[in-house]
Amino acid sequence: MKPALIEISANTTEVVEIEIRASLEALLTGINGQYRNTQEAPNSDQYDHYRAMESAELEAEFKKFMPTLLEGVELKLDGAPAELQLKELVVPPPGYTKVPRNSVIILKGRIPRETQSLTWYYPMAFGDHATRVRQVDEANNEWHWSSHQWVKEDKPTEPFMLNEVFAKPSFAQVVKTYTLGGFQHILPKGLDHILFVLGIFLLSRRLKPIALQITMFTIAHSITLAMGTLEIISISPRIVEPLVALSIAYVAIENLFSSKINRFRLPVVFGFGLLHGLGFATMLSEFGMPTDDFVAALLAFNVGVELGQLAVVLIAYFGVAYWFSSEKLYHRIVVVPASLVIGIMGMIWFVDRLAIF
Incomplete structure (x- = not known):
């Protein structure tokens, strides 16, 4: 038979x-x-x-x-x-x-x-x-x-x-799905990326330093997100993940000794942004990419990430920073304790990720 x-x-x-x-x-x-x-x-x-x-x-x-x-x-x-x-x-x-x-x-x-x-x-x-x-x-x-x-x-x-023909999503569904996926990769799922953005934010309450750093970070991670997703560049998570944790510790610790952008801060943030982009690319590859609307999905995911970062900054500003009129008091009560906590968590993650891999 x-x-x-x-x-x-x-x-x-x-x-x-x-x-x-x-x-x-x-x-x-x-x-x-x-x-x-x-x-x-x-x-x-x-x-x-x-x-x-x-x-x-x-x-x-x-x-x-x-x-x-x-x-x-x-x-x-x-x-x-x-x-x-x-x-x-x-x-x-x-x-x-x-x-x-x-x-x-x-x-x-x-x-x-x-x-x-x-x-x-x-x-x-x-x-x-x-x-x-x-x-x-x-x-x-x-x-x-x-x-x-x-x-x-x-x-x-x-x-x-059934997603090849039968349940193939429309262009609008692709944009919605990947924008939401990018946002959720920051809020609430991306604690390491949240802490990095907070580390950038804590350097100064003034708009210009925050905008400069976020812009450098965005440009950098957008580059490697695209290159990683397109498989132009590939670096093992065994290298990327511990370095992402180390980047969190670095920006937090630097906040303890400086209250303004020095000449090394922006290049360092850019370099760390490249690492975070590779982390985003790994997540996006696991999420899966549509064949027909690949570029739209990539751009939508990146937009979602940016919206998530903006949400973190706005929550931090209006939730805490907005209520302080004194820079010195804000630095002593908020920046120093928060940066210590973020720095310690970054180092713990760094050691853990080295051990895992």
């Missing part, structure tokens, strides 16, 4: 069809792939009886079995079971009865357009199976086939992702 061949078509018309090419005789008798020769099965006589039936007769017998089939198989869309029903049953004539007769069972159901993935379960009692998924957008003449998954155990397939 050969494995069942299963093709699942996800149509943008919100219809899903499952075409199962299998031996109805084997399903009716429970003879599966463990038998290379059906004559080895204990109920081979019953199999031979079904094998000799004409198409209409076998179809009538199998329709009695359909509730069992529908109860046994399971299609899950984003983890939720889909309701399936028989659409069509195609049974060939008997032909040469010494070889298996492959019939076609077509099931159908509904698949919402927002579905991102599907899994398929075909019980081992029905036999092993090779399954693949086709995404169909007939309106735009687009198709995409997945590779086959051959399942030889009593378990579902691994998830088939």
Whole structure:
């Protein structure tokens, strides 16, 4: 007995069809792939009886079995079971009865357009199976086939992702998703980047020093974010992550000894910005990039990062700095303690990341 061949078509018309090419005789008798020769099965006589039936007769017998089939198989869309029903049953004539007769069972159901993935379960009692998924957008003449998954155990397939054609996001969705992703990489998920931005902010409450540093940092990390994502440059996280932590400690410690930008501050911030950009690129590659709207996604993510940084600065300014009229008091009460905490955390992370890698 050969494995069942299963093709699942996800149509943008919100219809899903499952075409199962299998031996109805084997399903009716429970003879599966463990038998290379059906004559080895204990109920081979019953199999031979079904094998000799004409198409209409076998179809009538199998329709009695359909509730069992529908109860046994399971299609899950984003983890939720889909309701399936028989659409069509195609049974060939008997032909040469010494070889298996492959019939076609077509099931159908509904698949919402927002579905991102599907899994398929075909019980081992029905036999092993090779399954693949086709995404169909007939309106735009687009198709995409997945590779086959051959399942030889009593378990579902691994998830088939539907983002090539079926659930391919629009340009507006790409921009929204990656802008939000960039923002969230700063707030609330990017504590190391938050502390670096705060370290820059704490040097002075005046707009010009803050703007100069943020501008240098933005230019630098934008360069390496693009180069890293495009795979023009690649540096191991084993190097980047400890240095990012060290950059946090450096700007914080420098704040303890200076209240204005010296001639080394901007080049140092620029250099550290290059490191942070490589960190952003690593995260973005894990997040995944769309094929068609790659540039838009890259720019949107960068915009999200900038919005996140701006939010950190505004929160710090209006939450703390705005309420101090004395620079000396602000430096003593806010800058020194905050910079000490940030510097210590940066050094702890630096040591931890060296140990991890």
